[in-house]
Amino acid sequence: MKVVTLLLITFLFVRCGENQESINPKGKDLLPNFFQITGYAQGTTYSVVYQDSLERDLSNSIDSLLKDYDSYLSAYVDTSLISQFNNSEYSPTSSKTRWNNDFLDLEIKPDGIFEDCFKSAKEIYHATDGAFNPAIFPLVQYWGFFKGEIREDASEIEIDSLLKIVDFSDSMINLYNDTVSKGDVIFGSTPVIGKLNGNTKIDFNGIAQGHSVDIIGSYLLSLGIINFMVEVGGEVLCNGVNNKNTYWQIGVDKPVENSSPGSEGFQFVVTVNNGAIATSGNYRKFYEKEGLKYAHTINPKTGYPVQHSLLSVTVKADKCADADGYATAFMVMGVEQTKKFLSAKPELGLEVYLIASNEIEEYDVWMTNGFENLISK
Numbered sequence: 001m002k003v004v005t006l007l008l009i010t011f012l013f014v015r016c017g018e019n020q021e022s023i024n025p026k027g028k029d030l031l032p033n034f035f036q037i038t039g040y041a042q043g044t045t046y047s048v049v050y051q052d053s054l055e056r057d058l059s060n061s062i063d064s065l066l067k068d069y070d071s072y073l074s075a076y077v078d079t080s081l082i083s084q085f086n087n088s089e090y091s092p093t094s095s096k097t098r099w100n101n102d103f104l105d106l107e108i109k110p111d112g113i114f115e116d117c118f119k120s121a122k123e124i125y126h127a128t129d130g131a132f133n134p135a136i137f138p139l140v141q142y143w144g145f146f147k148g149e150i151r152e153d154a155s156e157i158e159i160d161s162l163l164k165i166v167d168f169s170d171s172m173i174n175l176y177n178d179t180v181s182k183g184d185v186i187f188g189s190t191p192v193i194g195k196l197n198g199n200t201k202i203d204f205n206g207i208a209q210g211h212s213v214d215i216i217g218s219y220l221l222s223l224g225i226i227n228f229m230v231e232v233g234g235e236v237l238c239n240g241v242n243n244k245n246t247y248w249q250i251g252v253d254k255p256v257e258n259s260s261p262g263s264e265g266f267q268f269v270v271t272v273n274n275g276a277i278a279t280s281g282n283y284r285k286f287y288e289k290e291g292l293k294y295a296h297t298i299n300p301k302t303g304y305p306v307q308h309s310l311l312s313v314t315v316k317a318d319k320c321a322d323a324d325g326y327a328t329a330f331m332v333m334g335v336e337q338t339k340k341f342l343s344a345k346p347e348l349g350l351e352v353y354l355i356a357s358n359e360i361e362e363y364d365v366w367m368t369n370g371f372e373n374l375i376s377k
Contacts, residue, residue, distance in 0.1 A: 020035050020036070020037045020058070020059040021035065021036045021037075021038075023036055023049070030244060030245070031241070031242075031243045031245050032051075033051050033052055033053050034242075034243040035050055035051075035055075036048070036049045037049075037058060039062075039063055039066075041063075041066035041069075041212075042066070042069075042070065042074065042208070042233060043076070044209075044232065044233035044234075045233070046231060046233070047229075047230075047231045048062055048216060048220075048229070048231070049229045050220055050225050050229075051225065051227040051228070052225055062219070065215060065219060066212060066216075069113060069212045069215065072113045072114045073114060073117060073204050073208050073211075075137065075202075075205070082114070082202065082204070085193055086137070086202065088195075113215065116211070117204055117211045118193065119175070120319075120321045120322070121134050121168075121204060121207050121325065122168075122170075122175075124207070124322070124325040124329060125168050127345065127348070128329040128332075128333070128341070130168070130300060130301060131301075131332040131337075132207075132325050132326070132329035133166065134202040134206065134207070135166050135167055135168040135172075135173065135200055135202050135300070136203070136298060137203035138162050138166060138199070138200075138201055139300065139303055142154075142158065142159070142162060143298060143305070150296065150305065154304075159303035159304065160303070162303060163303045164197075165197050165200045166300050167197075167200065168202070172195065172196050172197065172200065173194070173195040173196070173200060173202070174193070174194065175192070176192055176193075176194065206280070206324065206325060206328035206329075207324050207328065209232045209233045209235045209278075209320075210235045210276065210320035210321040210322070210323055210324025211320070211324070212232055213231070213232050213235050213236065213237045213320040214237060214276075214319050214320050214321050216230045216232075217230050217237045217239065217320070226240045227239065228240065229248050234278075234279055235276070235323070235324050236250055236276060236277045236320065237275075237276045237319075238273070238274065238276070238277075247272060247273045248271070248273075249269055249271055249272070249376060250269065250270050251266035251269040251270075252266060252268055252270075252279060252314060253265075253267060267355075268353070268375050268376075269376040270316070270374040271374055272316070272374070275316055275317065275318055276317050276318065276323040277315070277316055278315050278317075278323035278324040279312060279313065279314045280313050280324070280328045280330070281297065281311050281312040281313055281327075297331045297332060299332055300332070306331070306334065308335065308356075309356045309358065310330070310334045310335050310338075310354060311355050311356060311357055312354070312355040313327045313330040313331055313352065313353070313355075314327065314352070314353040315327040315330070315353075316350070316351040316352075316370075316371060316374060317349065318349065322348075322350075326348075326350055330352065335356050335364075338354065339366070350368075351367075351368050351371040352367065352368050352371060353366075353367040353368075354366045
């Protein structure tokens with residue numbers, strides 16, 4: 001689970017504004033034709049900065065992309081595709097490669113947004129041995145974390161019962177290219193999602209913001225725009241250069257309790273060259289137990305909140321969906337398991353920055369060598 005309120009990511013050169021705003025150069029070394037679009041989506045804010053010699057206003061297009069994204073993947077929109085799936089009690093036919101024809105109304109739309117996010121989630125689920133698990137949604141609801149709370153009257157029997165449906169394995173829930181028909185009429189091959197247990201529910205909150213950032217980035221590239229920064233809820237994708245003709249610089253707040261975003265300066269500033277940065281967990285929402293602070297994170301294998309002191313993970317990756325998903329998984333793993341994971345899987349190319357609390361009310365920091373090289377001195 002990813003906590004809803006993330007660390008503030010601050011873009012060091014951009015100006016705030018409503019809709020689209022021109023960022024006019026004020027010196028001979030600044031690049032022209034940069035624009036910023038800001039707005040609200042997915043229960044948070046977004047900002048897109050891009051250079052376009054054609055001076056196109058993309059505010060309506062980007063706003064539409066994000067609204068359309070919610071129609072697929074927001075568990076808080078009753079009519080979304082993921083909500084339809086969660087509310088469905090259908091079961092597949094006896095063949096595990098062919099699902100009940102009644103799933104026709106859950107057919108994945110041709111643009112593949114749901115399918116692409118689902119496949120990315122599956123990859124991270126398998127790579128992390130289930131530490132990242134979108135099927136954890138029933139446990140998130142049970143514990144009340146989506147309300148920023150923690151349940152005090154948790155029942156071991158109820159949790160054990162929920163663990164039976166918190167299963168994102170291929171045999172329990174999967175996406176298939178299947179021939180869909182009703183009666184003698186064959187509609188052709190289409191991607192269809194199915195689940196073995198009607199009570200299983202999924203939520204891509206731990207990857208969706210990052211994935212939506214990638215979607216906008218792909219859209220900008222399709223328009224021939226190569227210099228841009230996209231941010232949704234603190235998840236960031238950078239490409240090319242900024243209006244100072246340098247790589248993008250991203251700052252993350254210092255971990256000061258009860259502080260407002262941006263009020264205490266930066267914990268670090270990283271230079272990003274064609275890649276993504278995502279942060280999971282936060283310093284501002286946690287619960288305390290025996291003198292230690294714990295982020296609101298549920299272990300999908302035990303059904304209980306994690307019992308380690310890792311408060312925040314920042315991940316650098318090529319795709320924002322990967323940075324987002326792995327940051328969520330590392331919040332489950334904790335510091336030592338995350339270190340072992342990164343050591344065992346260097347092929348993933350992840351750079352990571354961890355912040356944990358300790359018994360003397362201070363913060364311990366650990367980072368990969370590659371991440372340290374990204375930090376602006």
